[in-house]
Amino acid sequence: MLDIKALRADPEQIAQALAIKGYVLDTQQFTEIEEKRKRLQSETETLQNERNVKSKSIGQAKAKGEDIQPLLALVGDLGERLDKAKAEFSLVQEEQQTLLMSIPNLPHASVPAGRDESDNIELHKWGVPKEFDFTPLDHVDMTASGGLDFETAAKISGARYVVMRGNLARLQRALTQFMLDHHTQVNGYQEVYVPFIVNADSMRGTGQLPKAAEDMFRINGETETYLIPTAEVPVTNIYRGEILNEADLPIRHVCHSPCFRSEAGSYGRDTRGMIRQHQFEKVEMVQLVHPDTSWDTLDTLTGHAEGILQALELPYRAVTLCGGDLSFTSAKTIDLEVWLPSQGQYREISSCSNFLDFQARRLQARFRNEAGDIELVHTLNGSGLAVGRTVVALLENFQTNNDYITIPDALRPYLGGVQQLSLND
Template identity: 50%
Template sequence: MLDLKMMQKNPEIVRESLKKRGSKIDVQGFTDLDTQRKELIAEVEALKAEKNAVGPEIAKRKKAGEDASDLLKKMGEVSGRTKELDKELTEVQTAQNEWMMSVPNIPHESVPVGASEDDNPVRRYWGEKPEFDFEPREHWDLGTELGGLDFECAAKLAGSRFSISFGWCARLERALAQLMLNTQTEQHGYTEVLPPFIVNKATMTGTGQLPKFEEDLFKLTDDREFYLIPTAEVPLTNIYAGEVIDGDMLPTKFCAQTPCFRSEAGSYGKDTKGLIRLHQFYKVEMVNFAHPDKSFEALEDMTAAAEKILQLLKIPYRVIELCTGDLGFSAVKTYDIEVWLPGQNAYREISSCSNCGDFQGRRANIKFQPKDSKKKQFVHTLNGSGLAIGRCLVAVLENYQQADGSVVIPDVLKPYMGGIEVVKP
């Protein structure tokens, strides 16, 4: 959520931000509500002042035995009008808060201006694309023929956009998760967490999934408004919701492997085959609570930590920076890591690392106490995939495939695979 005082003083900043994002939200809606709010407050204060001024006169008349019925009647009218205004004020403030909750974060000045993903600049490439003396195949064919993936069985159990893994494939996914968690905890200073996979409405609101993106979530049919998490970012970021962190604790870095549940409401017809766009998948997520002066440095470190996994796997990738038109709702700056998939002859997203500034800190009310100041500040939060496990499995299958349909296990994963070095037909 944006700073209310900033919105009131500098609505043009937000108007320009929304323009760069390609958003149709009209800042005038906020300005009109704020003007109405100020007018209501002024009228309420005037009535309260009038009531305070007349009160002594009523007391004076009563003490002198004089008639004060006219003043009492007037004060009754004032009280009635004050109640009406208080109700109107509550309605306006609620509408204003809802408006604030619907507005995306302001992109950092360094973010390139663009309309869509087509305008995202590539910042760097890593690794050499593998060369094959045969036509490389897609992961769904490789995984199915090797007996590791079964999409038909998953459809029988749950419907479309689900997968089920058997034997070597399930173990390979577990190996990938272990590699990711071990790397982030042992080399990059993250503390491993096993959070709830079901959260409440307040938790979803704190990170920005609600109210704007409810259609993308799986909501439980329960009066308590529980949701399945779309990413571990949601519970991890809210660990300190409503709290004040000691400044010495920053940065605090968490990582977690969890299932992720997404309705994919806006992806009809996209990636209907394979593991790229499922309703349920596994991911290792990284979250960082950072000092405002250090958050952009932390973004570079987080992105490097995610890249490290692909470097260990020796799989080529590229890093792009999202332009204003492709930037996520809560982010001020984002890097996407796209892995090379030879079977699809394309780069596909495998990680997204974002600095959200104080946007989520405000929504979840997460502050810290600086050493050199008595004034508390909102923390800056960052999140990033380290990595999406299913997509990483896709990258391994397609980059390490052989002409006979077998798949070689990357060297870094062999210690986790119980002696399996090659998966053969």
């Protein structure tokens, strides 16, 4: 949520900034609602004041044993007028709130203009894609003997799911373990375990609702709950409505969770293999920081995700998302894209974002600063990494022309020290 004070002060400037994201802010609509709000609020509050003063005098008169009948008559129709004003006010307030909740975060000044991912700007590359002396397969063909089984998953559940067997299932578990250990032991994150089903307040808090409702799996029950699309939701919402001490910052959490996405609107995209699934594993880093440090933190957070790719010896590149590709909540996002030999291109494996105070304002996640004042924290998160896609990247980049893949040094301790892993066992 944007700061409504900033919107009041200069709606045109905000509208201009939002245009970079491809969002059209109707400033005239906003101004009209705002003026109505102001008028109704002051009217309501005046009536309320009148009522409070008179009610109080009734109480005092009664305490002194005086006759309160004349005073009661005086209050007369006040209640009715107040109810009417209140109703109108809450209506316009709701209207304003709805509008405010649907306005995306402002992109940072350094975010490049552009419409979609083709306009993203490459920051740097790391590693060199391997030259194969045979034609590399994709991960689906590599595991056709049953390690990755999409047909069986389709029978059990439908399209965009996978059954993993034997060493493939173990590989995913090993990667998860390695990432968690790395972030906790090397990068100073605290591991957390959280619920994977969350309520609507949590979804609103991190900004998935109301805008992205169609991307979520809603649970069919009495209360409105959802499967999480990312651990960002439960982990960040730990701090919803909390006032932290400045000394508590920065807070760094890492969390492994399954992620559930309906992938509405991506029909026909990445239908083959494990790139785009309704259910996948992810290790997520979440930070709550002092507002002064969030931009530095975006760099270090991105570095933490890069550290995993480097340890796994996977070639990747970092790109800055352009305005049109930026998510609803993000002020700036750096994507890490891993090299996939079968596709001959880099594909997203991590997304690191600074949300500034946008989520914190929705969440009311705040801290008391040294002067004793209460301020909103800044929130950030990044995948470290998407585990399913890391399995794909590892398979494809480390394939050999027999049924084994080689295992990078960093991962060997998690697989019993083996140098090679059979795809058939």
